[in-house]
Amino acid sequence: MKHIYSLVIITLLLTSCGGEKKKNSVENVLESNDLTTIRTKRAELVNEQQALQDQIKLLDQKISEVDTVKHIPLITTLIAKHEVFNHVLEIQGNVTTKNLIVITPEYNGILTHVYVKEGQKVNKGQVLAKIDDGGLSQQLAQLQIQADLAKTTFERQQRLWNQNIGSEIQYLQAKSTYEAQNKAVSQLQQQIAKTTVRAPFSGTIDDVITEQGSVVAAGQSQLMRIINLDNMYIETDVPESYITDVTKGKSVQVDFPVLGKTIETQIRQAGDFINPANRTFKVEVTVPNKDKTIKPNLTARLKINDYTNEEALLIPQSIISENAEGEQYIYVVNDKNTNDEGVATKVIIKTGKTQGDVIEVLEGIKDGAEIVKEGARSIKDKQTVKVINY
Secondary structure, eight states, X not given: OHHXXXXXXXXXXXXXXXXXXXXXXXXXXXXXXXXXXXXXHHHHHHHHHHHHXXXXXXXXXXXXXXXXXXXXOEEOEEEOOEEEEEEEEEEEEEEEXXXXXXXXXXXXXXXXXXXXXXXXXXXXXXXXXXXXXXXXXXXXXHHHHHHHHHHHXXXXXXXXXXXXXXXXXXXXXXXXXXXXXXXXXXXXXHHHHTTEEEOSSSEEEEEEXXXXXXXXXXXXXXXXXXXXXXXXXXXXXXXXGGTTTSOTTOEEEEEETTTTEEEEEEEEEEOSOOBTTTTEEEEEXXXXXXXXXXXXXXXXXXXXXXXXXXXXXXXXXXXXXXXXXXXXXXXXXXXXXXXXXXXXXXXXXXXXXXXXXXXXXXXXXOTTOEEEOTTGGGOOTTEEEEEOOO
């Protein structure tokens, strides 16, 4: 009975406290619309807030005493090591060949015969077309008869002269007439030879431009186009600043975007003349073309190896910062302990050439240096850091 009485008393007290707390809630205080009650409630909450902040402060102090890693920046690093660095100059060029010409006639007249067609392979010296000689052949025949007579006369006069018969003047006149007739024949033969169009080199007839029966003019009318795809090369203009680096024999990677083809070749000729208009010099790059897929005027992208360092130290460009004096610097981790904690030291560096996302470091670091990679922007000189390389 005594226990039951105690339980009843406790229940009444809890109910009373709960009711009192509910009665004193923010909602009820606001509903009361009583200024004094509202201010009293606010003061209670402010006191509770201050007490909580004091407790949080004590917890933070304890954390800082126990957790020594909290204020150490977390970084990743890379190890500098010597490696081969091939810098390339990227430039565009066009495929061309010296064995690509449009043939024009050397003689005026009617194109009487065309002996080849488009796509036909021809050899050097092969007859391609014939132009009417306008009667020169008949003139040559007449001159040849006169030349034969002059030859016979000269030979007879020479035999007489050798026997001391006749005068010297007769001998000299016969000789002069014979030589003059020979030169006349030779000159007319050369003139007639111009009526025959021959291939200047071995290749393929790419286009027959003038049809048979047309009247052609020397040096003006285009007869046909001939091309040889064996001796192909790429010609491009290189800025004058590379004149000591881009030289004959340097390796070149050539990419043909249209063909989806890449070849390795080299520079066959580098010009010595600087074009004053654009401050560039000409470069010719050999193009092997065994399968004949590379055509003249095809666009090519060149990567010319203009610089090589066998023991370069390369780092990402993104980790380099610059101070107010314009000096470039990075951070190097020294004195690292067993917990991978060390000191980040600022190091002034001198850089060289860039290629893609990396840059060559010429001065400031040595082989084996541990360089801050991720987190380099958020640390300071002489600051303790923790390396978390994965």
